[in-house]
Amino acid sequence: MFNDLSSPAALLATRRSGKPRDMAAPGPSPDQMTRILDAAIRVPDHGKFAPWRLVIFEGEGRNRAGEALAAIQKYRRPDLDEASLNIERRQFLPAPLTIGVIFSPRPNTKAPELEQLLSAGNVCFNLSHAAFALGFAASWTNRWYGWDPEAQTALGARGGERFVGFIHIGTPTAVIEDRERPALEDVVTRF
Numbered sequence: 046m047f048n049d050l051s052s053p054a055a056l057l058a059t060r061r062s063g064k065p066r067d068m069a070a071p072g073p074s075p076d077q078m079t080r081i082l083d084a085a086i087r088v089p090d091h092g093k094f095a096p097w098r099l100v101i102f103e104g105e106g107r108n109r110a111g112e113a114l115a116a117i118q119k120y121r122r123p124d125l126d127e128a129s130l131n132i133e134r135r136q137f138l139p140a141p142l143t144i145g146v147i148f149s150p151r152p153n154t155k156a157p158e159l160e161q162l163l164s165a166g167n168v169c170f171n172l173s174h175a176a177f178a179l180g181f182a183a184s185w186t187n188r189w190y191g192w193d194p195e196a197q198t199a200l201g202a203r204g205g206e207r208f209v210g211f212i213h214i215g216t217p218t219a220v221i222e223d224r225e226r227p228a229l230e231d232v233v234t235r236f
């Protein structure tokens with residue numbers, strides 16, 4: 046198993062992302078889902094007004110999301126072949142669960158927008174950690190639909206909002222190799 050769950054410190058030291066294509070059912074049970082969501086929203090939040098919300102893509106919702114993305118591409122490029130459209134239809138299929146994190150900034154508050162955005166990013170990473178802690182693989186992706194305004198609306202963002210991450214979660218089907226990490230001396234200095 047790639048998840049070292051022997052202690053919280055071991056978990057933090059070994060967490061790594063799995064690829065959605067190396068994920069399969071089962072996803073989290075309803076109880077595990079609640080634990081993951083509870084952990085995810087336990088983030089620093091300067092204004093304490095939760096400038097983020099979460100959208101769950103599971104079951105048939107994964108197909109509907111993929112169809113919406115394929116429809117956008119088909120509208121823009123009517124000549125697009127079936128194989129390319131199928132890639133869009135399958136965007137949410139490899140993982141049994143994807144949780145989208147929407148950044149929903151509140152203007153004119155004591156916390157500047159950048160701080161609110163950082164809070165939303167923490168929700169994304171907390172989702173990854175919580176899933177990992179329960180033995181699942183997780184992957185934070187944005188892909189084209191994480192930046193495309195029309196796709197964002199189709200997936201659930203409202204005016205002034207945007208997705209900042211899609212966290213794919215599933216049972217790992219392969220050992221997840223770690224990637225190279227920066228050397229501490231390259232990224233840490235003393236003041």
Ligand SMILES: Cc1cc2nc3c(=O)[nH]c(=O)nc-3n(C[C@H](O)[C@H](O)[C@H](O)COP(=O)(O)O)c2cc1C
Pocket residue numbers: 060061062063184185186187188189209210224
């Ligand atoms: C905001 C953000 C967006 C990302 N979007 C993508 C993406 O669209 N596609 C991708 O393959 N990886 C994407 N990644 C990187 C994956 O999360 C990658 O698997 C990760 O950096 C692996 O490192 P880890 O093992 O430390 O998690 C993104 C990462 C971040 C922070």
